[in-house]
Amino acid sequence: MPVNLTEYMDHYITIIEQEIAKQLEKLEIPKPLKDSMLYSMNAGGKRLRPILLIASYEAFAVDYHKVLSSGVALEMIHTYSLIHDDLPAMDNDDYRRGKLTNHKVFDEATAILAGDALLTYSFEVIVNDPLLVDKQKIEIIKLLSKTSGPNGMVAGQILDMQAENSEVTLQELEKIHELKTGELIKFAIYTGAYLGNATKDQLQYLEEFAYYLGLIFQVQDDILDVTGDEQKLGKRIGSDEKSMKSTYPRLLGIDGAIELKQRYVARAKNALKKAKVEDSYLMDLTEHFSKRDH
Ligand SMILES: CC(C)=CCC/C(C)=C/COP(=O)(O)OP(=O)(O)O
Numbered sequence: 001m002p003v004n005l006t007e008y009m010d011h012y013i014t015i016i017e018q019e020i021a022k023q024l025e026k027l028e029i030p031k032p033l034k035d036s037m038l039y040s041m042n043a044g045g046k047r048l049r050p051i052l053l054i055a056s057y058e059a060f061a062v063d064y065h066k067v068l069s070s071g072v073a074l075e076m077i078h079t080y081s082l083i084h085d086d087l088p089a090m091d092n093d094d095y096r097r098g099k100l101t102n103h104k105v106f107d108e109a110t111a112i113l114a115g116d117a118l119l120t121y122s123f124e125v126i127v128n129d130p131l132l133v134d135k136q137k138i139e140i141i142k143l144l145s146k147t148s149g150p151n152g153m154v155a156g157q158i159l160d161m162q163a164e165n166s167e168v169t170l171q172e173l174e175k176i177h178e179l180k181t182g183e184l185i186k187f188a189i190y191t192g193a194y195l196g197n198a199t200k201d202q203l204q205y206l207e208e209f210a211y212y213l214g215l216i217f218q219v220q221d222d223i224l225d226v227t228g229d230e231q232k233l234g235k236r237i238g239s240d241e242k243s244m245k246s247t248y249p250r251l252l253g254i255d256g257a258i259e260l261k262q263r264y265v266a267r268a269k270n271a272l273k274k275a276k277v278e279d280s281y282l283m284d285l286t287e288h289f290s291k292r293d294h
């Protein structure tokens, strides 16, 4: 059994990637679509969201098999969002995870369709999971569509686009990030705890935890876009500045952004204590999210 966070993450990355391969390999679909889906799913993502989902489940229960389909579905939706985010109509990026972006390798139409396919297939993966009962499937699908759709990530993306070239307040920035990044993190935390049979009170505190963890993740992303190492990040730095994006460093300066991140970390840890899961890997993952260098 893994003993520290690095071993824990490595252990589950292998398991998650095996399940991703299993789910995608069985698709009998036109080759360019399958190749394009496989390309981005295997392009070296850190798998943080499924790891978070498993850690949330393991704060309450044992045997990760029950949350594997939700973790893989979540990674598929996250990957679709990045394929579309990189398109010329959005961020127009050439590199992601150290590799050419999907539309640079395939064509734009195929990249759009690969994103669409990953989004919709994610729901099929949950529906087909024999370890879940119908009630659980409905609850998971309800939350996944809410957090990734027009009340969640998609809303965050359009708010983010609207905020380009304009000054936003800290409150507006937090709202953008809560939706664009935080909602999928909320799905990870909530689904793990729900399937692990957390109490109502615990779910409520974990929702608070997820809110701060989403902000920690994004403030660090913004900081890395200024101070990060392109080699490690696998994408260009300075792209937020170039596209006049609203970011924490732009609003607060680098020191201000770091200071705010520390405040979010303290609040996230406090929420874990209130949920009585401070001994879980969620605590270590909070530190990891705030200190990550890629
Ligand atoms: C519906 C869609 C397309 C959602 C995209 C959501 C998302 C989190 C994009 C990446 O954010 P980013 O642009 O801040 O990060 P990066 O620097 O990695 O592109």
Ligand SMILES: C=C(C)CCOP(=O)(O)OP(=O)(O)O
Residues within 6 Å of the ligand: 044, 045, 046, 047, 048, 078, 097, 181, 218, 221, 294
């Ligand atoms: C939400 C944001 C900031 C996009 C990048 O997310 P990750 O940093 O988790 O991306 P991968 O590891 O999956 O490439």
